[in-house]
Amino acid sequence: MPWLSCRQPCAVFPEETIEAAVIDGANPFEIFFKIKVPQIMGTIVVVWTTITLVVLKVFDIVFAMTNGQWETQVLANYMYDKLFRASDWGVGSASAMVIMLLVSPILIWNVYNARKEMR
């Protein structure tokens, strides 16, 4: 999914900017880093935050491979541990809230952008 969202702006990329850069004698790397990347910066940020969110919630791989031993504990697995092994619903809820706290800046930013787009 991330690469799809990255492909989409490239597919509707304005050719004029690239043509202008080529005429001005830019080499391919300059075209990529100074023309293309700045223009798709918005998409890059979206994809970046999406992946960050997915990784923040990672559970099954950690659960299956180490179960949090050897200093590989993650929030989601810690929460599962507390909920269903230690039956400590208070600490479990707290770690869920910590995950929520970590994503809330992205949430606010997302909602802000969506509202701006709709106006």
Next chain:
Amino acid sequence: MSEMVGKKSALTWAVHLSVLALVLLWIFPTVGLLISSFRTADQISASGWWGSLTASEQNLQVRTGGGSVAVKQGDVYVVTGNFLTDEGGLGTKSTMTTFGVSSRDIAAFKIGDTATFGDGKETLTINPDGSYRYTNVEEPGRRGARVFITASKPPEFSFDNYKTILFSGTGQDNMAKAFFNTLTVTVPATIIPIVVAAFAAYALAWMEFPGRALLIAIVVGLLVVPLQLALIPLLRLHLGIGIGKGYLGVWLAHTAFGLPLAIYLLRNYMVGLPRDIIENARVDGATEFQIFTKVILPLSFPALASFAIFQFLWTWNDLLVAKVFLIDSTGSTTVMTNQIVELLGTRGGNWEILATAAFVSIAVPLVVFFAMQRYLVRGLLAGSVK
């Protein structure tokens, strides 16, 4: 991009190479898994899957015939047989190189030599054709003598692992039940959110009502809310209203967790449909419901299909939701992901079983993906191009 301005750039090659690298990164483990699932435990421990087409050197343990087949000749008991052709032997295509009679030195003797052991009371001769002659001054025990043979075995592939996994019928190793449980979870958990989300997306895209913008903002916000946040309240709710742990609970949970993305994707797609079509339908006197079923739904098929694939893959691979809302202590409703985690514990050393289990579990997503992937790309792109 650069073709458009008439010149192929060096960057095109960089792009092609990095795509190739990414593809190989995905293909290699999958192919390795597939090949490993057709090999035996001995083959896997002897060589990697990349060496599966060449003969592999293996250390194997066999036993001579026991006291029941021993024949007394003069002072000694003699057992004869063939390590290659006898039942439970190495197979006729193997080539033996060395053998040993003690686990401390399993390559002590060459094939053709005579080994003397057991305080000089026992001898063993193995010939290159596999036939052996074992002598013992005392009457041999019931199970015969232990022999360690280093042999090179030809490549061999079998469906034995799949038989174990799918048809063994005994508890832990059997994935067939878990496979159908996963299907039972996945199919409704894909259909229900699509139906709900299609209605919601149409309303949010084309119907004017107060609070619409706020609802859309809430959906966008819910996109990033981690599902862990809802585990405890939802589980308490399910236990409280008597659903408990079961299929109904897991369907509802998957529906709830899938809805924000479903509504968001479908609404983005439906907003992009031409306004004229919908207004024409309104002018012709169609009700909102008719517009939805006869105009919007057929046109939104690519978006519906792409979300269906997403939701299917996600529910198929899900472990956490199933563990929380479905799997109870009886274990009769276990799903495949959970079964594999349990196999990791009970059969952690048996790579052939694990590889087969993993391949059984990725087979269906692979089929779904290859069958529907053109909708996946089209639905997502069309939905996001403004």
